Amino acid sequence: xxxxxGRRFDILVVGxxxxxxxxxxxxxxxxxxxxxxxxxxxxxxxxxxGQSEPAASKWAERLRSSGVTVLCGRVFQQPEPxxxxxxxxxxxHELRYEKLILATGARERLLPFPGWTLPxxxxxxxxQAMVKSGFPIRGKRVVVxxxxxxxxxxxxxxxKHGAEIPIICEQASWSRLARFSMALLxxxxxxxxxxxxxxxxxxARFSANSWPVAASGEGRVEKVTISQTGKIETFPCxxxxxxxxLVPNVELPLLLGCQIQNGYVQVDDFQRTTVxxxxxxxxxxxxxxxxxxxxxxxxxGLTAAGRIAEASSFFGRRGKLRRFARSRDRTFRxxxxxxxxxxxxxxxxxxxxxxxxxxxxxxSWRAAKLQTRCGMGPCQGRICxxxxxxxxxxxxxxxxxxxxxxRVESMAGVSAPANxxxxxxxxx
Amino acid sequence: xxxxxxxxxxxxxxVVPSGTTVAVAMAIAGQACRTSVSGEPRGPLCGIGICFExxxxxNGRPHNLGCRILCEQGMDVRTNE
Numbered sequence: 025x026x027x028x029x030g031r032r033f034d035i036l037v038v039g040x041x042x043x044x045x046x047x048x049x050x051x052x053x054x055x056x057x058x059x060x061x062x063x064x065x066x067x068x069x070x071x072x073x074g075q076s077e078p079a080a081s082k083w084a085e086r087l088r089s090s091g092v093t094v095l096c097g098r099v100f101q102q103p104e105p106x107x108x109x110x111x112x113x114x115x116x117h118e119l120r121y122e123k124l125i126l127a128t129g130a131r132e133r134l135l136p137f138p139g140w141t142l143p144x145x146x147x148x149x150x151x152q153a154m155v156k157s158g159f160p161i162r163g164k165r166v167v168v169x170x171x172x173x174x175x176x177x178x179x180x181x182x183x184k185h186g187a188e189i190p191i192i193c194e195q196a197s198w199s200r201l202a203r204f205s206m207a208l209l210x211x212x213x214x215x216x217x218x219x220x221x222x223x224x225x226x227x228a229r230f231s232a233n234s235w236p237v238a239a240s241g242e243g244r245v246e247k248v249t250i251s252q253t254g255k256i257e258t259f260p261c262x263x264x265x266x267x268x269x270l271v272p273n274v275e276l277p278l279l280l281g282c283q284i285q286n287g288y289v290q291v292d293d294f295q296r297t298t299v300x301x302x303x304x305x306x307x308x309x310x311x312x313x314x315x316x317x318x319x320x321x322x323x324x325g326l327t328a329a330g331r332i333a334e335a336s337s338f339f340g341r342r343g344k345l346r347r348f349a350r351s352r353d354r355t356f357r358x359x360x361x362x363x364x365x366x367x368x369x370x371x372x373x374x375x376x377x378x379x380x381x382x383x384x385x386x387x388s389w390r391a392a393k394l395q396t397r398c399g400m401g402p403c404q405g406r407i408c409x410x411x412x413x414x415x416x417x418x419x420x421x422x423x424x425x426x427x428x429x430x431r432v433e434s435m436a437g438v439s440a441p442a443n444x445x446x447x448x449x450x451x452x
Numbered sequence: 453x454x455x456x457x458x459x460x461x462x463x464x465x466x467v468v469p470s471g472t473t474v475a476v477a478m479a480i481a482g483q484a485c486r487t488s489v490s491g492e493p494r495g496p497l498c499g500i501g502i503c504f505e506x507x508x509x510x511n512g513r514p515h516n517l518g519c520r521i522l523c524e525q526g527m528d529v530r531t532n533e
Contacts, residue, residue, distance in 0.1 A: 376489060
């Protein structure tokens, strides 16, 4: 049964990844009373995931020494202006703030293809997260596929932990990858990272122009069929780690009324959204990676604390990182052939088991939702929404509270009998 | 703190290192986390609490996100039907 915990902050930061940590520390170091809330047990976001990397430890120490209040919970609703509700374990947080910094991060884009719902087909970052959570991957064969810089990092991580990587399949073409390697020249740090990955993965086969066309197996994935420049090859495996770059988590910004442009939260030079006193930093403003998230977090935190001049000293660095991010987006843009990944019977919405053939009869996301329940399960369209956006050019841009399934007692804001602990958002 | 945790997955006893998530315990036990609305077995997908594919019943309570909950001594985890 939940108790209600009321808190009041000058500045509240939602999201404890690099952007949120930087924003919270910078604001608190300038005398603001700052709270940061994240739905993971440890700060660091998906990229640091509570690991002891030097940069992560440095920011964690700045948070500690500046007196930031760290809370664990999942923000699901804004009951009134300058107040957010978050569900924690056995507690409902009622968080009041003067200024709000959104640092809600990103998730993998996952695309449907025949067999993608089989157990052991996971996001690339998803499988890495499982291994970081204790899953023994040693001796397992993992096909890594999809697109984006995350693939190589995941493959190297899994291999280091004993996995066998038969192939890494990147949908981007060699010519695009070659152009991207030229863009690396202006970023010596990234060249070092790239060379290190290349060295670590020297024994793994890397194939461009390649993507999975089917996964199959009895009760779990046992083999993956790959198209490589039109040639079809099948690889036996224990896992398929497959992600198509990242999409931003914009559900909370949308709920608060922030303007979204081309899928990203619109911000000005000082990371201010179109809603007064609401800032946004990191991946929701454009997929940029950890360095970009940190610098945007610093700008947002300093601005929210009234340190405009200090904030603007970071503009040059942010600009350079953004230019690099744009070049990366171009490199890993999804190729049109991927539109034909799903077969008619392929499930697109995994929560409600809605198939491709039923979706393509409709003209909009809204019509598909109403007629098929697509996007109306517990994930609320977080997985099938970006897929439908790519496959059908639909724009899944409406959100309703609660933006995550929560306990009925959290919705009511009061204690409820234990036997009423249902979730909302799903039909089960 | 114990270095290992003994628990049951669909009635079968397993031992996992402490700090292991429930989703990982299901994967080690080779069990599906949930059964989909059309009857398919499903396992974890996103690994970060977004996709809800890893929801399991824990100690009789359904719809827990396995990837976000740590295994505890004596926990009874079942595939979410």
